[in-house]
Amino acid sequence: MDRTTLGSLVWTLSTRWRTEVDRVTTPLGLTHAQYSALLTLTSLTRRGAKPTQRALADKLSVSAIYASKLLRALEAQGLITRLQNPEDSRSILLSLTDEGQAKIIEAKAAVQALDAELTAPLGDPYGEDAQRLRIALRSLILHQARREAERQKKG
Secondary structure, rough: OOOOOOOHHHHHHHHHHHHHHHHEEEEEEEEHHHHHHHHHHHHHHHHHOOOOOHHHHHHHHHEEEEHHHHHHHHHOOOOOOEEEEEEEEEEEEEEEEEHHHHHHHHHHHHHHHHHHHHOOOOOOOOOOOHHHHHHHHHHHHHHHHHHHHHHHHHO
């Protein structure tokens, strides 16, 4: 029986996965975190939202300070714009530039190809093994989110 802790396996996979994504996004001028931010911003925008810096930080599960640093770097590259929300001066609205839209299309194609390569041992990406893994991972993520919410409630 394998006694390796699940936490150790998740950590190892996460670290290696991030390294691999960085390997394919770096030639495009992006880190894995920047790619994730652009992809999330694209998704929020497609849903008709007017994404804010806070909403993006929440969706990425990162601190507001880290999100700000990440978004300033993307803005400096001309990939996004950050504007003060006229309806709430404490809020910053985000949008992709044309260059940002082109960059995320290119990066997404590279990351999707990598994803197919990394998940090949599971077979069909929409098959039973892949679906079971998705369900298990989502369950762990949801559990962690609930634990974090409880901790925040307690102060």
